[in-house]
Amino acid sequence: MTLPVPELVLIDLDGTLIDSVPDLSYAIDGMMLQLELPQRGEEKVRRWIGNGVERLVKRALLDQLEGEPEADLFQAAFHLFKVLYTECNGHHSVLYPQVREGLDWLKSQGYLLACITNKAEQFTIPLLKSLKVYDDFRLVISGDTLPQQKPNPMPLLHAASYFQVNPHHSLMIGDSINDVQAARAAGFQIICVTYGYNHGEDIRTAQPDAVIDSFAQFPQVIGSKL
Incomplete structure (x- = not known):
């Protein structure tokens, strides 16, 4: 299944981009x-x-x-x-397989990329920089950037407002029910990865719009923006 092509892509950190x-x-x-x-x-x-x-x-x-x-x-x-x-922080954490290739593909398609995480900024920024993905994102929203964090939709809606993109034309990529709940509340599409942190529960039970095993599947579930 291919989802409608989004204008904005928000990506969770722990369990989605990075195994921390x-x-x-x-x-x-x-x-x-x-x-x-x-x-x-x-x-x-x-x-x-x-x-x-x-x-x-x-x-x-x-x-x-x-x-x-x-x-x-x-x-x-x-x-x-x-x-x-x-x-x-960052000494033993690693990017999940195919994350680098997936980010490169999203950027090649011209997508606006933001990182949305519940991790505090003092840990988020050094981790992203340590694994050399900080510069891939036009915006980083950490757990203490705003008064509310996921599963509250505030961080997602803030990102959509920042880029002046309609939430219904936006996509969240995450690994947990928190990401699904935040996306649903914000009016975002939501894709979840199978390998992340969801308290031991199968993420499919949260009914995201699509489930992928790696970022290499982006061309199949999102399609080309160009």
Whole structure:
């Protein structure tokens, strides 16, 4: 199936462009070690990503998806995490296969590209630069750029307004139900990748407009703008 050709393409970061779990799990386990609490490991961290680093730290402290840890413990843990993640951010993270080729194809077609993530700006920009994809985007909206983040539609609508593009002529590319919910609320089309972070759930259950295994499939699901 080929979707209507969009004017604007927004792309999620963690789980869509970049596998950042190795760095995140290193920081989480280092944080837990300093707090003299059990380390959680990469497998659990992979299931917990998707709602920003504050929620990730809370999930690590609680060893579960939902709930709120004791406030003082969280503040101490979050400080440790930020120090550790700042040190290791981008050291072991990698672009997913075919991402570089997919971005090059989108740019060759003249698409406006923006990166939309719930990751804080202090971590987002260095990570994009470390993996040499920062310059591919005309706009980067991080988790603390605006008052709301995904699944709220505000970041998507802000991008559409910034480029003066109708949301109904815009496309979100992501990996999680957060991306699907944000896109639906904003009136965007939504394509999801199969390999990302969706808390262990099959992204097809969220019913995006299309599902792809890699960015190499863009020509088949979006088509040529030229």
